[in-house]
Amino acid sequence: MNNGPLIFFGIFLSLALSWLGLVVANNVDADFGGLGPHMDEATGMTVPAQMPGLARQGLRVYQDLGCATCHTQQVRREGFGADVERGWGSRQSVARDYIQQSRVMIGSLRIGPDLMNVGERIPLPEWHHQHLYDPQVNTPGSIMPSHAFLYEIRKVKGTPSPNRVPVRGERAPPDGYEVVSSYRSQALVAYMLSLKTPYDLPEAGSSDE
Amino acid sequence: MSDTSNQPTADPKVSGATEGVGRSAIDQSIRIPVLVLAGAGLLWLVWGTVLALIASFKLHTPGFFGEIEWLTYGRVMPASVNALVYGWGVNAALAVTIWLMARLSRSELRHGGILITAAIFWNAGVDVGHWGILIGYSTSVEWLEMPAYVTPLLLVAYIMMGVWGVLVFRYRRNPHTYVSQWFLLAALFSFPWIYSVAQIMLVFAPVRGTVQAVINAWYVQNLIWLWFTPIGLAAAYYFIPKVLGRPIHSYPQAVLAFWSLIVVAGWSGMARLVGGPVPAWIISSGVVTGILLLIPIVITAINLHMTVMGNVREVWNSPTLRFVVFGGIAFTAAGLIGSITSLRTLGVTTQLTHFTSGLTHLGFYGFFTMVMFGSLYFVVPRLLDKEWPSASLISLHFWCCALGTAIVVGSLFIGGINQGLQMNDAGAYPEFIDIVRNTLPYLLSRTVGVILITLGQLAFFTSFVWILLRPRTGKVTDPTLFDSSSALKSFAP
Numbered sequence A: 001m002n003n004g005p006l007i008f009f010g011i012f013l014s015l016a017l018s019w020l021g022l023v024v025a026n027n028v029d030a031d032f033g034g035l036g037p038h039m040d041e042a043t044g045m046t047v048p049a050q051m052p053g054l055a056r057q058g059l060r061v062y063q064d065l066g067c068a069t070c071h072t073q074q075v076r077r078e079g080f081g082a083d084v085e086r087g088w089g090s091r092q093s094v095a096r097d098y099i100q101q102s103r104v105m106i107g108s109l110r111i112g113p114d115l116m117n118v119g120e121r122i123p124l125p126e127w128h129h130q131h132l133y134d135p136q137v138n139t140p141g142s143i144m145p146s147h148a149f150l151y152e153i154r155k156v157k158g159t160p161s162p163n164r165v166p167v168r169g170e171r172a173p174p175d176g177y178e179v180v181s182s183y184r185s186q187a188l189v190a191y192m193l194s195l196k197t198p199y200d201l202p203e204a205g206s207s208d209e
Numbered sequence B: 001m002s003d004t005s006n007q008p009t010a011d012p013k014v015s016g017a018t019e020g021v022g023r024s025a026i027d028q029s030i031r032i033p034v035l036v037l038a039g040a041g042l043l044w045l046v047w048g049t050v051l052a053l054i055a056s057f058k059l060h061t062p063g064f065f066g067e068i069e070w071l072t073y074g075r076v077m078p079a080s081v082n083a084l085v086y087g088w089g090v091n092a093a094l095a096v097t098i099w100l101m102a103r104l105s106r107s108e109l110r111h112g113g114i115l116i117t118a119a120i121f122w123n124a125g126v127d128v129g130h131w132g133i134l135i136g137y138s139t140s141v142e143w144l145e146m147p148a149y150v151t152p153l154l155l156v157a158y159i160m161m162g163v164w165g166v167l168v169f170r171y172r173r174n175p176h177t178y179v180s181q182w183f184l185l186a187a188l189f190s191f192p193w194i195y196s197v198a199q200i201m202l203v204f205a206p207v208r209g210t211v212q213a214v215i216n217a218w219y220v221q222n223l224i225w226l227w228f229t230p231i232g233l234a235a236a237y238y239f240i241p242k243v244l245g246r247p248i249h250s251y252p253q254a255v256l257a258f259w260s261l262i263v264v265a266g267w268s269g270m271a272r273l274v275g276g277p278v279p280a281w282i283i284s285s286g287v288v289t290g291i292l293l294l295i296p297i298v299i300t301a302i303n304l305h306m307t308v309m310g311n312v313r314e315v316w317n318s319p320t321l322r323f324v325v326f327g328g329i330a331f332t333a334a335g336l337i338g339s340i341t342s343l344r345t346l347g348v349t350t351q352l353t354h355f356t357s358g359l360t361h362l363g364f365y366g367f368f369t370m371v372m373f374g375s376l377y378f379v380v381p382r383l384l385d386k387e388w389p390s391a392s393l394i395s396l397h398f399w400c401c402a403l404g405t406a407i408v409v410g411s412l413f414i415g416g417i418n419q420g421l422q423m424n425d426a427g428a429y430p431e432f433i434d435i436v437r438n439t440l441p442y443l444l445s446r447t448v449g450v451i452l453i454t455l456g457q458l459a460f461f462t463s464f465v466w467i468l469l470r471p472r473t474g475k476v477t478d479p480t481l482f483d484s485s486s487a488l489k490s491f492a493p
Helices: A005-026 A053-065 A127-132 A183-194 B017-062 B073-105 B112-134 B149-168 B179-204 B209-242 B249-266 B268-271 B279-293 B294-308 B312-317 B319-340 B342-348 B356-384 B391-423 B432-469
Strands: A151-155 A175-181
Touching: A005 A183, A005 B209, A005 B249, A005 B279, A005 B312, A053 A183, A053 B073, A127 A151, A175 B312, A183 B342, B017 B073, B017 B112, B017 B356, B017 B432, B073 B112, B073 B149, B073 B209, B073 B342, B073 B356, B112 B149, B179 B209, B179 B249, B209 B268, B209 B294, B209 B312, B209 B319, B209 B356, B249 B279, B249 B391, B279 B294, B279 B319, B279 B432, B294 B319, B312 B319, B312 B356, B319 B342, B319 B356, B319 B391, B342 B356, B356 B391, B356 B432, B391 B432
Parallel strands: none
Antiparallel strands: A151 A175
8 A cells, every 4th residue: 555645644543533532522521521410419519619729729739749640530440359357448439520620630540548538537637737748757667758848947936836746756956946837838738728529429339448 | 866866766666776866855854854863762761761760750759850840750751751752752753753754665755845844843842842751731630741831832743743744655666555654644643632632622722521531531542552663563564574584474454453453442441440440331332443453464464473483583683673673573562462351351460559550661671772773774774875883772772671671571561460460369468558568579570670771772862872973984895794694794785
């Protein structure tokens, strides 16, 4: 076959098929690309709820630090791994869980644990601040890098700062000094705490089962 | 040059003299653009590998450069990937594409200045973009981390480069097309499509929910199978017969491999979403096409193997073939492993683990990069009219890359399978941190492999600078081979 246009047409058609089938079709699919929140008849609430403003800022911090390089946000369905048994979620994650996220970072590599429901698993802001400042404090042996650059070590003047992070271990500040969280770390922790799916969806099965 | 080149070339098989003159005019026309692309690619290769080495170190020694925000793992790793994929990968691929296309089409590249200008813009864009990741503007979309402020520039620069490959084909003097040209056309055409769709639907006007994950997987898989793979295969289908001086075992099989690859590749990326938050039919489509990918992989493997068979000695003695055939073997391995791990039962263990990084490594370093090395060992001396200065430097390059890649891929495969088995057994390994600790020995041995690869790239870089600066002797010299007594000399032009 020496016909340039014919070869070109074949290539065009092949690429167009996967583009139409996977990209375009899914995007216009009302049950996938067009998914809206679910109205829970019992409580009268729509889920998933919108993310709080600070958490939205935190998503940008999560994105710029590249957390998704090591952390996934997806609980695989039962029978596919042991994510539920591991306590990473009470049910599988479904497409609707993500519709409030401006950037969906389900991730593809678990160098660290899954974070789909970390806000439910560890609902303590202080823990997250400690963990970001020095992962060794709460998780000895962790290979997560310290994010101490998100914090400031400064001299205590009068009363301690309300944003003070109590830190033990190697990275503890000297006497008279304190570790204080920045706006970025507060936003990131707000985002961590917003990561949870404490509601049922018809397509996901009940969380009580 | 215009006298001979304006005349339509007669059947090249008959008139060897005309072919010779035409070839030097063609080489003249593509010399600077191809060398610029290759040189820029090599700079990126060294820098991207250094970043990869830093990242690899940080994974088992998190305190390494631990205080520096812009070198935190989540930034340095994507910056390295982008430097290697868009810096090294695209530059090297285009260098080889332009050269192959010009040679196979027997046509000159006209107005190469525009191609060089576009290449400068492309490289400036990748430079700004990968620094953008390091200083905090990452999009966190896999393989598309470079910030939105450079990607439109990259797309325009790419089109200005890629169109030259198409134009050289369009004005071909050789009426017969060869399967390598088809592969190159497929790659040249695919990139702007998938790149613009991914940029618009993921970054500029993000679609809702996990449709983003589907499009991201579609993009990554297409970049691997419809950009890097066809260019690597185009080079393999050209250089193996060319250097051995014998035709490809079965041309119809090569054509079949081409069409089957082009048709199924676009769908196969969905298998990696197994168990994930997307509709089940999408994953099934990925599993089915992942298995169908066996058709082009097995056909190509057999075809290349049959061509090489009986010529193992020649392959081993030719720098070009040693690298290209290593790449061919890595292609077969990566393809087969990728195909069988798209089956649910296996994929559930390997997905989300270091195994997947190992597979990407095998494809990108083991196959694509090695084939590009082999191609450049053939192309650069012909453009410069000089030979490679040192066979031992080439040998060092080969062994460092071959062993380094084997160690990296082996570590990530074994470590990843262990990680997957343990992760899926919550009873025996309830604490995730224990699983992390168990991966440490493998992460350490990976660093050893990356150090070897870094040494290999430096050896190649040295060779490249050396041949550029080396004075031309003026007389025709023999091609640099590992064993000068080889019968191959008579074949290598």
